[in-house]
Each structure stands twice: as C-alpha cells, then as structure tokens.
Amino acid sequence: MKLYTGPLSMFGAKAQIAALEKGIAIDAEMVPFDKDDNYLPRHPEVLRVNPKRQVPVLIDDEVEIFDSTQIFEYLEDRVPEPPLWPRDVTTRARARQLEHMSDEVFFPHVIKLMGLQHDMGSEPAVAACAACARFYEQMEARLARAEYLAGDYSFADIAFYMAQIFADRKGAGMTDATPHLLAWRERVGARPAVRAVVGPMMRFLASEGRPVPLSLQSHLA
Numbered sequence: 001m002k003l004y005t006g007p008l009s010m011f012g013a014k015a016q017i018a019a020l021e022k023g024i025a026i027d028a029e030m031v032p033f034d035k036d037d038n039y040l041p042r043h044p045e046v047l048r049v050n051p052k053r054q055v056p057v058l059i060d061d062e063v064e065i066f067d068s069t070q071i072f073e074y075l076e077d078r079v080p081e082p083p084l085w086p087r088d089v090t091t092r093a094r095a096r097q098l099e100h101m102s103d104e105v106f107f108p109h110v111i112k113l114m115g116l117q118h119d120m121g122s123e124p125a126v127a128a129c130a131a132c133a134r135f136y137e138q139m140e141a142r143l144a145r146a147e148y149l150a151g152d153y154s155f156a157d158i159a160f161y162m163a164q165i166f167a168d169r170k171g172a173g174m175t176d177a178t179p180h181l182l183a184w185r186e187r188v189g190a191r192p193a194v195r196a197v198v199g200p201m202m203r204f205l206a207s208e209g210r211p212v213p214l215s216l217q218s219h220l221a
C-alpha cells in the first residue's frame with residue numbers, strides 16, 4: 001500500500017496510525033509542503049485520485065481512495081485483526097459517530113483558530129476555544145466510565161487524538177478541568193503506533209522553529 005500524506009497532515013496521520021496498529025506495511029510518501037502551510041506544488045497522484053486535491057490518498061493495487069474515514073473503513077475490511085471498530089453493532093455505530101464528530105464537529109473550530117492566530121483575543125477566537133472546551137467536557141463525561149471513547153481502543157480514539165493535537169497547537173488545548181481526558185491522552189499517546197507517527201510530526205515542527213506543545217515535547221526525544 002502507498003499513502004500520500006504530508007508532514008503536518010492530521011488526516012494523513014490518522015491513516016498512518018491505523019495502518020501501524022494493524023501491522024500493515026505501508027509506504028508513506030510526504031508530498032511537497034511549503035512555508036505557508038500549503039501542500040504545494042500539488043502532487044500529481046493526489047490530483048489524479050482526489051477531486052478535492054488533498055491528502056491523504058491511499059493506493060493499493062487497483063484500489064485508489066481518499067478521505068481518512070474511507071481509508072479507515074478499507075483498512076478494517078482489508079485486515080480485520082486486530083479490530084479497530086467495535087464488533088458490537090451498537091457500539092460500532094457509536095464509535096463511527098464519535099470519529100465523525102471529531103472531524104466534522106470538533107475540528108472545524110480548530111480550523112477557525114488557524115486563521116486567528118494573530119488575534120486570539122478576538123470574539124471569534126474566544127468562541128472557537130469555548131466550543132473546543134465544551135467538546136472536551138462531553139468527552140470527559142464519556143471517559144469517566146471507560147478508558148477509551150467507545151469501549152475498546154478504536155478509530156474514534158485515533159481521530160480525536162490527532163484532532164486535539166492540532167487544537168493544542170492552535171491555543172485550544174485541554175486543561176485540568178478534564179482529568180479523565182488528560183489521562184486518556186496519555187494512554188493513547190503512549191501507544192507505539194501513535195508515537196511512530198506523532199514523533200516525526202513534532203520533530204518537523206521543531207525543525208522549522210515552530211512551537212511544540214508541552215504535552216507533546218516527549219516526542220522530540
């Protein structure tokens with residue numbers, strides 16, 4: 001399998017972690033990345049496969065797919081063990097919804113913050129941070145009775161772990177108000193597959209003189 005991703009692609013990192021958790025040999029090619037946080041020039045294979053012109057793109061013989069969630073689903077079908085979606089239908093539906101919420105409910109607030117780094121005291125930035133905090137509270141309530149978001153460790157945990165990394169980088173990190181969530185972050189962050197992907201990402205940030213959040217500095221070693 002070949003995965004086209006980038007050094008700061010949250011969605012590409014999700015796919016990389018999933019492949020490692022399943023023991024799938026994957027060739028991850030980092031596409032060009034410029035100083036303005038754009039993946040330019042656009043890689044021709046990314047343009048050919050994905051009409052949205054974005055990473056990640058996965059190619060496995062005749063299978064060519066994009067979107068991190070679709071890649072999750074393909075990896076699960078391709079290599080069922082170890083499972084990263086719960087086997088129980090109800091729990092699996094819950095995990096899928098949580099993964100979707102990470103990408104489509106939580107992360108849009110982080111995207112807003114990416115364009116507001118020059119004015120974090122502005123009303124839109126404050127509102128985005130508050131929305132992230134409310135989402136953290138929801139996950140805190142869930143983790144008060146479980147070690148992971150949807151029963152056993154799953155794609156839902158991978159998705160939210162990566163999303164909260166970017167929130168932390170952009171000024172909307174977790175606080176002591178969510179101790180169960182902080183403990184969950186430590187559990188997920190200690191997994192070898194997660195460290196193998198997040199470590200290079202943090203080292204890339206450091207190499208460019210960009211700040212690395214305190215909670216992620218252990219990845220620099």
